[in-house]
Amino acid sequence: MNLAFNAGAHGNAPALPGSLSVEPRLSRWLSFSAEGHVTVTPGKVEIGQGILTALAQIAAEELEVALDRVRVMPASTPNSPNEGVTSGSLSVQESGTAIRHACAEARAIHLAAAAARGGLRPEQVTLRDGSFLGPDGAVIGSYWTQAEAALLEVEARGDVAPRPASSRQVAGHSAPRLDLPDKLFGRPRFLHDWRWPGMLHARAVRPPARRATLLDVADGALPAGADMLRDGSFLAVIAVEEWAAEAAAARLARRARWKAEDSLPEENDLSAWLDGTPAEPSVVAERIGPALPPAHSLSACFTRPFLAHASIGTCCAVALWREGLLEVWTHSQGLYNLRADLAVTLGLPPERVLLRHVEGPGCYGHNGADDVALDAALAARAHPGRHVRALWSRAEELGWGPLSPAGLIRIEAGIDGSGQLCHWNAELRGNGHSSRPGRAKDPTLLAAAHLDPPFRLPVAIDAPLAGGGGGQRNAVPGYSIPALRVTMHRLQDMPIRSSALRGLGALLNVWAIESVMDELAALGGQDPVEFRLRHLPDDARARAVLREAAAMCGWPRRAAEDGVGTGIAVARYKNSGAWCAVAAEVEAQDVVRCRRLWIAADLGEVINPDGAANQLEGGAIQATSIALKEAVRFDRRAVTSDSWEAYPVLRFSEVPAVELRLLPRPEEKPLGAGEASLGPTIAAIAGGIHAALGIRPRRLPFTPDTLAEAME
């Protein structure tokens, strides 16, 4: 959900590949140094997914230089191309494709320049690790000797073909992560580790309720070097030393008096809230084809709770306010978007806000990284000339960051007398999946709603399906169905701030669709794998991953023991991205556990196979946690699951064994690995529960309580 969604902003940009269409100037993507390095400057950022390494591989490949010559710079404004948000599993497609083509053109330009200087034709010149060789093998120039010439101060033309897949030496081969050594040796790599002389520390004191007004703060001493900052209902402390900021925040929290009101729905009856809240309807997809009457049909409703990002590190930003210029160091996924909202909130022209990306803890979507940047900026505005670092607590991270919205989907579907799907009707309800900054006239940043005067945070939206969608992501089955209608109802109230979490709507929709497929197969007396295969006549790549996962787990698997069963599911992420099939072996005793996962995926071209495998497996394990454990808890005023005790996630003892295969498709376009496995994993676990217990789960997470409901 990024460039496609933003495309309108760029008008009739030339049809250059990937993000070159938004930033065609080659010098904005790469440069050479006389010391023998290539510097690549993407707009996408490292969020723990290994993108820097993949982009370095792509550059090394096209430029024909050793990988260790490539430096990938973290994004910044205004120096980096504006690549929107690092999201939607699109970084290799958008940034990687741009870098591949920019580097191919840079290579051709430099080679031509070297050839001209040597009095040779370009085809007489070869390239070895950045040096250009004449027909006699003598070096006639290099990227490094030509680094000073303004050769790349030109716009891409899109007329140089990248190296063919069959000749790739670096891209397509596993490479170790460039960022991992620092992280294994405890080197200061995260933003949280950076220190500036005289840096101050800020901590916010959040309200006791989502709807609350700060009345007053009782007088009292604060630790040495600590000050209070108050703007409307935004309350914070700023201190010279970090321990003092934390101690002061705890004291102020006790002294603050708030007027708090109920504003949240009843947690135990989310369906009633989802059904009763005004919503904007839209038709996601509709097919009216000739269909036979159903011989078997079913209708079912699937619901999911709010989910937290639950990164194990907390959000952080450092800000410096100096002479009307704001600099912010941030682990945001979208620097230009954040810049827009900071500028609006603080009343600054956007060009007076400079942002620099620094790595942070694992990011799985729109978390509090943007919010904490505003906290830091507000604190820095009160202390001009000093760097101020704001850091969230665990309670803020779990309780105040944007959450992935609850939702439900009702599906009514049937098969005809020959066992063929004949109709499908689905209705979705829930909040939108994007409150990302930079897209509306009002900011979406948490503290903006607490300032005096407050900003009214916009209700979350869903990108159009062509841009990846939000709640409706993967709501349209990839199966062949003659009569189909999918409708979405996006809620117009947002009591709990909702935004994008890895997978977005695919978490609910893939599970629901795949469960209905299992159930219809059973009604028609068909094997669930065969049933899916016969409904994928036009999608050979979906059939291939499903067959692969089935073969890996030995489908059909008969339960070896009581209470053990295996489920299987398949989906193409966003209906336009990677294909992934997952089989899950589930053991259901006092609680449900997932013992093993088998994952088969088709990611198109894979830049770093080991990195892609790591991402797919990580997504599947996060999905296992979501399937079995996770739900945001709240009362009528506030989120109460603001500790690990109240929001448990999967621990080492609960992690399933994983077997994973990537189908080789080096000639196909790259599709991204980060999110494809989540929906199918949840669905396969649900199928495994049915195989183990005979229950069809209808509500996430699959705990003894929700499974007992499904039994009734």
Next chain:
Amino acid sequence: MTTALSVAFTLNGLPVALEAPEGMTLLQALRGPLELSGPRFGCGAEACGCCMVALDGEPRPSCTLPVEAARGRAVETVEGLGSPEAPHPLQEAFLAEQAGQCGWCLSGILVSAAALLRRDPDPDEAAVRAALEPHLCRCGAQNRMLRAVLRAARAMRP
């Protein structure tokens, strides 16, 4: 709160001393005046393992431990395990297995894994899982970490 305490201990093999305000945690001391970046804040409630350090060889969360609890004792953090020039076998094994994604959990996990291998040079997978149970990894790289610890154990055995 502002009463200063003199605390001296051994940090990664070297003596350190600081004047710590009363109430300061060991984690605040390590990341503050002692300027380390390996031990990380995750929750402040001993529930995630990000801040794990070895105190006289035993893994302990440092986020709730008062700094004076370290007085006269040996504190080891990930920085004490090895360096890029002289990596600990665990660090080599984690690199070989590419065992990590965002990396936030790694400093604590390496401390616990090193303590495990001191205590049990030949652990099975269940023993490694048990030793790492106090640690969260949200990115889902646990299986790689289990393989890495077992690989390091093999490498360290004579």
